[in-house]
Amino acid sequence: MKKIFQILISATFLICIYSCSDxxxxxxxxxxxxxxxxxxxxxxxxxxxxxxxxxxxxxxxxALMIDxxxxxxxxxxxxxxxxxxxEKCVLTGISEYFRAHPRADGVRFFFGAGQKSYESPFxxxxxxxxxxxxxPQSQLEKHLNEFGVTIPLTxxxxxxIDINLPINRAYEMIDTFGYKFRGExxxxxxxxxxxxxxxxxxxxxRCKIDSLxxxxxxxxxxxxxxxxxxSYYKEDSRYQVGYRKYIVQSTLVFVPTIGGVKNWxxxxxxxxxxxxxxxxxxxxxxxxx
Numbered sequence: 453m454k455k456i457f458q459i460l461i462s463a464t465f466l467i468c469i470y471s472c473s474d475x476x477x478x479x480x481x482x483x484x485x486x487x488x489x490x491x492x493x494x495x496x497x498x499x500x501x502x503x504x505x506x507x508x509x510x511x512x513x514x515a516l517m518i519d520x521x522x523x524x525x526x527x528x529x530x531x532x533x534x535x536x537x538x539e540k541c542v543l544t545g546i547s548e549y550f551r552a553h554p555r556a557d558g559v560r561f562f563f564g565a566g567q568k569s570y571e572s573p574f575x576x577x578x579x580x581x582x583x584x585x586x587x588p589q590s591q592l593e594k595h596l597n598e599f600g601v602t603i604p605l606t607x608x609x610x611x612x613i614d615i616n617l618p619i620n621r622a623y624e625m626i627d628t629f630g631y632k633f634r635g636e637x638x639x640x641x642x643x644x645x646x647x648x649x650x651x652x653x654x655x656x657x658r659c660k661i662d663s664l665x666x667x668x669x670x671x672x673x674x675x676x677x678x679x680x681x682x683s684y685y686k687e688d689s690r691y692q693v694g695y696r697k698y699i700v701q702s703t704l705v706f707v708p709t710i711g712g713v714k715n716w717x718x719x720x721x722x723x724x725x726x727x728x729x730x731x732x733x734x735x736x737x738x739x740x741x
Contacts, residue, residue, distance in 0.1 A: 507690075510728035511716045514705050517682035517731075521702055524683055525650055532633060532650075536578045536679040536704075537712060540668055541608030542615060543677065547665045549582060549603045550658055558583045558595055559661065560736075561679065561704065562653040564614060564625030565632055574632045578613040578679060579622060583655065586741060591694055593741045594734060595655055599623070626652065642737065649683075649698040653736035660732055667708070667718075678714045679704045680729070696735040706730045 509517065521527070527534050550556050562579040580603065583595035600619045614625065623640070630636040635646030642652070668674050682705045684696065691699055707729040708718045717727040 507730065507732040508719065508721050508728055509705060509731045510726045512726065514680070514682065514707075514716075514729050514731075516685065517703070517705060518680060520685040520700065521681050521683040524700060525647070525681075525702060527681065530633065531573060531575070532681065533576045534681050536612045537709065538578070538613060538677045538679055538706075539608060539610055540674065540676050541605060542580065542603075542610055542613065543661065543664060543668060545603045545605045545608065545615075546580070546582075546661055549601070550661065553582075553601075555584050556582050556598070556658060557585050558655055558657045560595065560597060560653050560655045561613075562622075562626050562736075563629045563633070563651070564622070565629040566625050574628060576629055576633060577625070579617065579625060580613060580615045581622070581653075592738050594739055596741055642740070648737060649701045651696075651702045651735045651737070653740060654704050654733040655736075655739065656733050660730065664730075673710050674708050674718070675712065676709045677706045678709050679706055680714075682731070695733070695739065697738045701735055703731060703733065703735060 521534075525532060546559055560581045560583055562581055563576055564579040565574045565576050567574055582598045582601055582603065584598055586593045586596050599622050602616055605615065614622075617625070627636075627639040630642065630645065630652055631639050634648065634650050634652065636642060637644060664677070681702060683700055683702045684691070684698075685700055687699050690696060696703075707714045707716060709715060715727075716729065719729060720727045
């Protein structure tokens with residue numbers, strides 16, 4: 453996993469936008485072709501996207517992580533969801549919440565589960581929970597979950613994620629995912645779990661959302677993020693500092709979408725020549741608060 457210090461819109465994606473102008477020129481997002489206007493636009497955006505909190509994973513590495521998730525957690529067999537679409541309006545709401553609440557330091561995407569009807573199967577969903585810094589912090593408690601707060605949503609009814617749930621319902625769905633999919637002994641009892649490397653939550657830093665909104669506000673074509681179920685598969689710096697419990701543990705890879713479709717060419721920090729996605733976060737277990 454590479455820690456990046458810059459995120460910018462890839463040259464190929466910008467060329468695709470340029471091809472929609474009156475020039476009549478057409479390029480694909482995978483061509484890699486550059487021209488003077490594209491280079492100028494890249495340079496102007498470079499500083500705006502600079503941040504030291506983002507972790508980049510190129511598409512080839514992401515493919516390995518997604519494949520590892522498939523092999524280790526067998527989503528088709530156990531009814532796990534492989535992808536969750538997070539609409540742009542949700543990201544906008546989270547960003548607005550941050551502006552109104554300076555102490556908020558991030559967002560935790562919990563996995564929950566519910567039923568459409570009494571006899572229907574349980575279906576996993578992502579649940580958005582805002583966080584504030586824990587005081588004092590410890591190895592297992594870094595960001596306190598703020599259940600029950602209201603994230604502003606405008607003309608937005610998310611389909612793949614839960615947001616602004618009542619506190620009791622939020623806990624119920626998280627506990628249900630733990631019991632039904634992680635194999636926890638009883639509702640709300642995290643340990644022991646038969647499938648403990650299947651994460652219950654992924655924490656994302658506030659600065660990541662801030663940098664993503666700069667990306668989204670720069671072009672109207674982006675309409676969301678696809679959160680893709682994936683798994684780490686080797687020891688790395690994230691594991692060494694205790695941001696996850698297991699070498700092989702599930703996580704999420706975030707890829708911008710256009711028309712609800714993943715576009716791997718948008719996130720491409722220099723000097724990388726291939727597109728990719730974003731992967732970052734402290735995982736539950738062990739960091740659940």
